[in-house]
Amino acid sequence: MQVEIITIGDEVLTGHTLNTNAAFIAEKLTDIGLEVQFVTTTGDALAQMEEAIRMALKRARIVITTGGLGPTEDDQTKKAIVKVFKRNLIFHENILQDMKDRFARRGIEMPAINQNQALLPQGAVFFPNKGGSAVGICISEEGRTFIALPGVPREMMQIMTDEVIPYLQGLEVGHPHKTIKLRTTGVVESRLAEMIDQDLNLEPGVKLAFLPAYSGVDLRIMAAADDEQRASEKTLTLERYLESKVGKYIYGKNEDTxxxxxxxxxxxxxxxxxxxxxxxxxxxxxxxxxxxxxxxxxxxxxxxxxxxxxxxxxxxxxxxxxxxxxxxxxxxxxxxxxxxxxxxxxxxxxxxxxxxxxxxxxxxxxxxxxxxxxxxxxxxxxxxxxxxxxxxxxxxxxxxxxxxxxxxxxxxx
Amino acid sequence: MQVEIITIGDEVLTGHTLNTNAAFIAEKLTDIGLEVQFVTTTGDALAQMEEAIRMALKRARIVITTGGLGPTEDDQTKKAIVKVFKRNLIFHENILQDMKDRFARRGIEMPAINQNQALLPQGAVFFPNKGGSAVGICISEEGRTFIALPGVPREMMQIMTDEVIPYLQGLEVGHPHKTIKLRTTGVVESRLAEMIDQDLNLEPGVKLAFLPAYSGVDLRIMAAADDEQRASEKTLTLERYLESKVGKYIYGKNEDTxxxxxxxxxxxxxxxxxxxxxxxxxxxxxxxxxxxxxxxxxxxxxxxxxxxxxxxxxxxxxxxxxxxxxxxxxxxxxxxxxxxxxxxxxxxxxxxxxxxxxxxxxxxxxxxxxxxxxxxxxxxxxxxxxxxxxxxxxxxxxxxxxxxxxxxxxxxx
Structure with missing residues (x-):
């Protein structure tokens, strides 16, 4: 299943801000067996945003954007959605009330400008945002799923992890699939490859990637199969092989540091x-x-x-x-x-x-x-x-x- | 002048590697008055690469790619160039000799696989690479400039700084333009904005951006004008204004940390x-x-x-x-x-x-x-x-x- 990511914002485009959002989203999607084909970065200008969204919808079945959902003039993603999907903006009283409550808990009166964040495209569903006022927007049309998330990394990550990933898993759009990362250190990539490559015979659907960083080289196993269990078995087979060859360099798995x-x-x-x-x-x-x-x-x-x-x-x-x-x-x-x-x-x-x-x-x-x-x-x-x-x-x-x-x-x- | 950047590599696409290359290139281009409109990331698959390059050449006058110029099977950028520009690959004896000399200086015999890095598209010019064997490739066609750089950050940065930027400046494609970054710390963005905004009257062509980070908030002044001197004057005017308003928070300029x-x-x-x-x-x-x-x-x-x-x-x-x-x-x-x-x-x-x-x-x-x-x-x-x-x-x-x-x-x- 092909997916595209669009990050929106002049700061990313001019190189001031690193595109950590795209990396986070891509990793999450890859983990559930979706294949990211293109990542596009565009600025805050409406025409470019529109063009990027239209292009992505032509090529991919799932398109995820981040950025441009804030309350100020710069934030034009909703305008682009309105144009691309030809929808009106509808006022959502309950979303406004949630925002007011959130500000009240911090002892601050909600600035009037935030009201426009309760205006959302007709016929969309929303992913709640625990840390901010911009909800995630999801539109389904012609077999395609379009999701717009805020650009504040902490908020985006929370919505992505808690809402979007379970939602996409529910759609059952990913291949049955398993990923494991074995973390090695104290050995260079080429030496590791030498030790592993001899006798290495990858099963069909199994990929092994060497990912070097200052902390060491991660070995990422990705296995696709007809069902989850078979994918897990394939992963385990390669994992055991790698442990037999380079086990002493492996200090942990997945999120371990x-x-x-x-x-x-x-x-x-x-x-x-x-x-x-x-x-x-x-x-x-x-x-x-x-x-x-x-x-x-x-x-x-x-x-x-x-x-x-x-x-x-x-x-x-x-x-x-x-x-x-x-x-x-x-x-x-x-x-x-x-x-x-x-x-x-x-x-x-x-x-x-x-x-x-x-x-x-x-x-x-x-x-x-x-x-x-x-x-x-x-x-x-x-x-x-x-x-x-x-x-x-x-x-x-x-x-x-x-x-x-x-x-x-x-x-x- | 519109520019696009394409970064090539599965590792960036799947989110394992942050796209620091695109950020570096974008910043350098912005500094010389070029406007980056889109950054696209694509994987190592030939068809996607081709599509990304064709699309960028339609929209922009300058297109810069990084990645995929290494000697191994994964490295397909030259194949994509051959297809898009319909050029043959030509063998360059002098480039091969340079590579052999480089390996010899390190006391290593050049692996045979590196020979293919001396095969380069017909009618291209080359930017030397001081730190590696992949030279930068530059093709001009139909008023468009296409530049392919290696993906190793250190090599890309050297070629970009030493070769590509002077080359693009020589083409005189950028607007006369001046950028200055004033670095502040110890004050939050909204407070800074409050102190600055009153009485702020930006001249035409002048932009002020607030760029927050852990170290503080950078104030980036960008001024465009009919000539360099006028652009510098406009920048200086705003710089003096900012110093009068928030000078005590400004600890340095541009590359200062x-x-x-x-x-x-x-x-x-x-x-x-x-x-x-x-x-x-x-x-x-x-x-x-x-x-x-x-x-x-x-x-x-x-x-x-x-x-x-x-x-x-x-x-x-x-x-x-x-x-x-x-x-x-x-x-x-x-x-x-x-x-x-x-x-x-x-x-x-x-x-x-x-x-x-x-x-x-x-x-x-x-x-x-x-x-x-x-x-x-x-x-x-x-x-x-x-x-x-x-x-x-x-x-x-x-x-x-x-x-x-x-x-x-x-x-x-």
Whole structure:
């Protein structure tokens, strides 16, 4: 079943705003077995919007737009709908009342301008919006389904997840279908492909995609079949094969993140963690504490950006720094060890590296990092060679540190 | 002059990869006065690609594609070009030689598969690629300019910046035009609009856009005129007006970031900085050290995620924590003060807040944060009420801390 997405807004068109809405919607649709064929972005001008909607309705059976449903002059999506579908706008008293109630709960009087959000195309059905005043609009005509959603990401996501996806599933327009994402880290895409490709024999209807990111490479399995159960079986077969080949790199599935998986391991083992960071400047601590409830296991961290602070706050021996340099295996070990002691933590991780763009040498070019770990059992560090950009080097070092801890806890060699 | 962008790739279409390429290209084109009308995303399937290119060539005078120029089976953009423009592929010995040299410099023998990247459409001109083997392709036909760029962001950006923009400027297709972005922080969009709107009288051809982000609200001025000088004058007039109305919130222009501006202020004043973070977990340190050369002024930081570590590593009085709580003005001041002393820094910043989703109380709901600053002159803290999402609360607190420092140094009330 072919689907098209249209995102509306000058800000996306001029490149100021990234099109995260289209990515979110596409992923949700792909997950239920719908095939997105085109994503079009258009500005706030009525004529372009109309053209984009007409074009999409010619090619696809389902068309979803986001943006342009707000109360102000810029918001012209309803005008485009009226023109394309030749419908009148009808006033909905109950929708107006809902809006007034919403404003009242926040202790604000509803601005008069919001009244026009209760004017909606004749013969449409509506998806309620829990977080704002623009409801989702759904029109069915000539075997096609047209859905208009607001452009505020939080509101769009809520309506998409709670309303649109169940609605489309009810229409039974998707192929029977199953998707699973296996999340790997600590291995590059080409090496992963080498390990997997030999003997790989994909069943008909099964696709495997390699999706690289700073956090690692995701393996996405998509299986289509005549029914859901058969699709699940096909997925499971490939999943087991992948686990047999590259299982030690797989840290989680689907919505799992490395930081949440490592956090759960710490909780399960009743252990605490502290971190010492140099080139990442706090990114590791930030990632760990992106998980709600991280205070159950995360005690804190030390960002030792200067040599002095490595000595003073982590107890790194000045002679060691003199002899081996701050970017060295020895320094990483000393940082982790000192950090664990000072925070009285069960585990400590350390990162010291050359993030770039300057500071590289022949021996230790930009992208080199040493990542250390210390526990009651042992303290050690590993050398990594990441990319060339400051951003990539910092992000990769952050994930590599978490992976070092995961492997240490699970005793993966 | 109307322009369209086409991004090619299943990964963008299914929502796995954000369309950062389209945003980059759109911004560059907008900057030289070209008007992007549609952005289309299509998959790797040849028929869709062809359709997207044909459609764009009907509507626009300049069409730019990214993606599908690699050496593998998936990469079908050249096939689509051959079909749409009815051209043969011609072998280019010099391009092959360049590729071989590039591989040789990395000490790798060129894989045979790369040979096909020297096969290029007849009658096209090429934009060299400094970072990879796929050159940019440019075809002019019937008054239209078609440009195909590789999809690897780093390579696309280099060719776009170094080659395509100067080329398009040479064609003199853009309107005489000037764009300036004034960057504000510490003030919400609606308040900014209120302060600006009264007495605002935009000259013809001048547009003002409000672009909100976690870092603050950017004010983008775009002025079109009959010549460049007149466009610059119009921009300057509005810029001066905005400075007179909201100047104290403007921290920089165009490519300036709050972290780079604050860093430069510290360098200029020969001062050092340390940070103490609770709910942001390291994000402030990470942001400060995202600026290359931050080691000139940034000494380090302490992530005190537990009460114990606030006491032990920052010297916060346990009685103070008991009496006022960790999320309090008193604690923020004590954190900043203790941090400055322990790092022997000229300035210290502190953040303590309730990031959510849990932990809020009636008095201090999710989103409340106290941001402290300490210098030789004074130590104080301010209370903020940010949003409701963990991510937004942490990001906003980070920028608010930098802004507190900027205002302290510049003595802005």
């Amino acid at each position: 490395l930081e949440s998986v490592v956090g759960q391991l710490l909780v399960d083992n009743d252990k605490t963690l502290a971190v010492a960071e140099s080139c990442t400047g706090g990114q590791l601590g930030m990632l760990i504490t992106a998980v709600p409830g991280a205070s159950r296991y995360f005690l804190g961290g030390l960002v030792s950006y200067s040599n002095d602070s490595k000595t003073q706050h982590l107890g790194v021996d000045p002679d060691l720094l003199e002899k081996h340099g701050a970017v060295s295996e020895e320094c990483a070990v000393a940082m982790a060890h000192g950090c664990r002691e000072r925070f009285a933590a069960d585990y400590a991780l350390s990162i010291t590296g050359i993030a770039g763009p300057d500071g590289g040498t022949e021996d230790k070019p930009v992208g080199v990092a040493f990542i250390g770990i210390s526990s009651i059992h042992a303290s050690y560090a590993r050398r990594f060679n990441f990319g060339v950009s400051r951003e990539a080097n910092r992000a990769r070092a952050t994930y590599a540190a978490l992976e070092l801890l995961r492997r240490d806890i699970l005793d993966i060699k | 709050l972290e780079s501006v604050v860093g430069q202020l510290l360098v200029d004043n020969d001062k050092t900085l340390a940070v103490a973070e609770s709910c942001t977990g390291g994000q402030l340190g990470m942001l400060i050290t995202a600026v290359p050369g931050a080691s000139r002024y940034f000494l380090g930081g302490l992530v005190s995620y537990s009460n114990d570590s606030k006491t032990q590593h920052l010297g916060v009085d346990p009685d103070l924590l008991e009496k006022h709580g960790a999320v309090s003005e008193e604690c923020a001041v004590a954190m900043a003060h203790g941090c400055r002393e322990r790092f022997a820094a000229d300035y210290a910043l502190s953040i303590t807040g309730i990031a959510g989703p849990d932990g809020g109380t009636e008095d201090k709901p999710v989103g409340v944060a106290f941001i402290g600053i300490s210098s030789i002159h004074a130590s104080y803290a301010r209370r903020f009420n940010f949003g409701v999402s963990r991510e937004a609360n942490r990001a906003r607190a980070t920028y608010a801390a930098l802004e507190l420092l900027r205002r302290d140094i510049l003595d802005i009330k």
